[in-house]
Amino acid sequence: MKKYELLIVAAIVMADAFSKGIIVRVFEYGERLEVIKDFFWLTYLKNTGAAWSILEGQLWFFILISLVAMAGMVWYFLKTEQRQVILRVSLMFLFAGALGNFMDRLLLGYVRDFLSFKIFAYYFPVFNIADISLNVGVGLLILDALLEGKSEHGKS
Known part of the structure; x- marks a missing residue:
């Protein structure tokens, strides 16, 4: 694993922990602020x-x-090749997101969520930076699979 890859994971985990820490210090449980x-x-x-x-x-x-x-x-990350950039980045985002929520569960017994959106009268579940990281990782994993499938299809 390259140093910059570790830094990406660490930055996501720290952003998640920092944002959760701020919310806990500024807000009471259940408090809501319209932004x-x-x-x-x-x-x-x-x-x-x-x-x-x-x-x-x-x-x-x-x-x-x-x-x-x-x-x-x-x-899986350790088995990937350096040229598999999208796959490697997706695994970094997935790992960082999983680690962020894992740390909450292990240390607190629950996950701290704080981001809430309503789009077209639908309220999405409240989430956090770790959840965003997980979703970005899944999106990149799908993109990688689609591109790999297209690449394999082009070879046959």
Whole structure:
């Protein structure tokens, strides 16, 4: 693993931890501040599940799954080649996001969420920087698979 790759992961994890720390210091649990009218709020919530509070209260399940997933990501990352840039970056984002939420669960027993959006009358589940990192990682993983599939299709 290259030094800059570790720095990317560390920067995401630190941004996640720092933003969560600020929210906890500034907001009371459940407090909500409208930032952009009818679109974006800062809302401090404690999530003991996953998105939409799925499997709420299953702390040890999430800790175990996170450990297995992170170990798998590291193993897979180490097997990738330097030229597989999109795949490597996707794994860095996935690992950083998983680590950010894992640390919350391990240290606090819940994940601190605070970003809330409403688009076309739909309120998205409240989330955090680690969740953004996970979603970016998934998006890049899909992009990599599509590009690899297109590349393989072009060779046949």
